[in-house]
Amino acid sequence: MSEPKKIGTYRYRILALLAFATTINYFDRSLMGIMSPELIEWFDWTKQDYSLVVGSFQLAYMFGLLIMGGLIDKLGTKKGYILSIGIWSLFGMLHAAVGKGFSFIGFVLARFGLGIGEAGNFPAAIKTTAEWFPKKDRAFATGIFNAATSVGAIAAPFVIGGIVYWTGGERGVGELKLWQIPFLITGLLSAIWVFLWIRTYKKPEVHPKVSKEELAYILSDSEVENEERLPWKSVLGKRQTWAFSLAKVTDAVWWFYLFWGAIFLAENFDVKIKEMGMPFLVIYLLADTGSILGGWLSGTFMKKGWSVNKARKMTLLICAIIILPVCFVAFTDSKWVAVCLIGLGAAGHQAWSANIFTLVSDIFPKKATASVVGIGGMVGGFAGFISSIALGSVLDTTQKEGFFWAFLVAGSLYLIILGFVHLLMPNMNPLDENLNPVVVKE
Numbered sequence: 001m002s003e004p005k006k007i008g009t010y011r012y013r014i015l016a017l018l019a020f021a022t023t024i025n026y027f028d029r030s031l032m033g034i035m036s037p038e039l040i041e042w043f044d045w046t047k048q049d050y051s052l053v054v055g056s057f058q059l060a061y062m063f064g065l066l067i068m069g070g071l072i073d074k075l076g077t078k079k080g081y082i083l084s085i086g087i088w089s090l091f092g093m094l095h096a097a098v099g100k101g102f103s104f105i106g107f108v109l110a111r112f113g114l115g116i117g118e119a120g121n122f123p124a125a126i127k128t129t130a131e132w133f134p135k136k137d138r139a140f141a142t143g144i145f146n147a148a149t150s151v152g153a154i155a156a157p158f159v160i161g162g163i164v165y166w167t168g169g170e171r172g173v174g175e176l177k178l179w180q181i182p183f184l185i186t187g188l189l190s191a192i193w194v195f196l197w198i199r200t201y202k203k204p205e206v207h208p209k210v211s212k213e214e215l216a217y218i219l220s221d222s223e224v225e226n227e228e229r230l231p232w233k234s235v236l237g238k239r240q241t242w243a244f245s246l247a248k249v250t251d252a253v254w255w256f257y258l259f260w261g262a263i264f265l266a267e268n269f270d271v272k273i274k275e276m277g278m279p280f281l282v283i284y285l286l287a288d289t290g291s292i293l294g295g296w297l298s299g300t301f302m303k304k305g306w307s308v309n310k311a312r313k314m315t316l317l318i319c320a321i322i323i324l325p326v327c328f329v330a331f332t333d334s335k336w337v338a339v340c341l342i343g344l345g346a347a348g349h350q351a352w353s354a355n356i357f358t359l360v361s362d363i364f365p366k367k368a369t370a371s372v373v374g375i376g377g378m379v380g381g382f383a384g385f386i387s388s389i390a391l392g393s394v395l396d397t398t399q400k401e402g403f404f405w406a407f408l409v410a411g412s413l414y415l416i417i418l419g420f421v422h423l424l425m426p427n428m429n430p431l432d433e434n435l436n437p438v439v440v441k442e
Contacts, residue, residue, distance in 0.1 A: 007211070008211040017201070018129070019148040021085060021125070021197075023152040025152060029152075030157075031095075034280070035160060047392045052389070053111055054111070056107075058255060059385050061115035062381030064117070068119045069374015069377070073371050080124055082198070085193060085194060089186055092187070093183055093186065127370040130361040135308070142358050143354040146295075146357070149350070154285070156182070157281075158277045161277050164182070165177055204219075240372075243359075247421050248376040250353075253345070256387065268338070279335070287349070295351075297318070298314075315355050316418050319349075322348040322351075323349065327412060329411075330406075349414075363428055364435075
């Protein structure tokens with residue numbers, strides 16, 4: 001789409017800040033996964049111990065999404081986002097204070113606090129996108145900031161590889177040195193972000209730097225909403241809430257790539273901490289591509305005259321088909337074939353994710369979006385928690401069988417979930433400011 005030059009582009013400054021916050025978010029949460037083979041050796045953890053450490057983050061993230069979603073709708077995007085990033089930065093840096101003698105409980109507590117804080121990122125970002133972009137551009141905008149998850153995940157192995165090392169030179173030999181430093185970097189990045197956010201953010205309706213033309217474009221396909229707040233429980237009884245929540249079960253697959261990918265590469269292909277950068281670069285560059293293209297594709301379908309329902313669901317179907325080959329990762333003896341298949345799955349997931357996030361702002365009024373994203377995220381976090389605990393238990397017993405089943409589920413889950421989402425929500429008709437359905441012709 002070509003916009004007239006006079007419209008203005010201030011909304012893209014806001015989008016850049018969403019991408020920056022999401023980069024910090026994923027850099028922070030990726031550190032544990034990248035260092036996991038060495039941390040397991042250094043702290044003498046079992047796979048089950050590691051799964052409980054990871055699970056503490058996912059459990060907190062699950063409850064945090066439920067709490068933070070409603071809190072952000074109540075406080076507003078500006079204050080809610082600052083609260084979220086402040087909490088996750090504090091607990092992220094506290095990882096560096098964990099000593100070897102109390103490593104398990106120390107990491108469990110630090111990861112739990114990190115999960116509470118990081119839970120606020122996506123509800124705040126989706127709500128901000130709904131405030132600053134018209135519906136026809138939201139999937140693309142979501143794809144852009146969602147792609148920043150991969151920027152953070154790409155940066156993590158290179159930063160770790162450049163700083164952290166074993167004194168013996170081999171995994172499991174000697175001491176793990178300088179592992180605390182990456183956890184401290186996020187504190188500095190977060191302080192910069194908060195400064196920029198305070199200076200930059202206001203709602204577009206009252207922002208002095210937003211032109212009348214740009215504001216008209218932002219509001220071009222949005223309904224005017226009253227200021228009356230919706231109680232959190234009001235969205236619980238909506239089938240649309242649970243359709244979105246069911247789609248978020250696929251978050252368990254993303255958690256698997258993020259927290260167990262380095263262990264899979266280390267144990268199946270002997271990839272060491274200094275060598276993690278390139279495999280993860282390939283995986284997350286593909287994920288970035290998927291995130292942006294997935295948002296662009298559904299937007300393109302809509303500009304061709306397709307209904308929102310048809311455009312979003314057709315894009316989700318394409319994503320699910322692209323992800324299917326991940327089922328075969330455990331069968332290959334080639335590291336780079338495995339990396340490319342995981343990257344393909346990550347690309348499909350990010351395209352899927354960009355579109356299911358946009359479903360919320362397609363259907364619900366802006367004042368309810370963070371709450372619905374929080375509820376769906378809670379369901380996704382619970383799925384990730386259960387899958388991590390189960391995988392850790394299986395891997396302590398049999399490595400190959402555990403990864404075989406994990407990749408089989410990772411490849412096939414999306415098609416199954418999409419079928420159930422369609423049954424729950426055959427038509428994606430929007431809800432008005434009082435959550436009553438608005439009839440839209442296909």
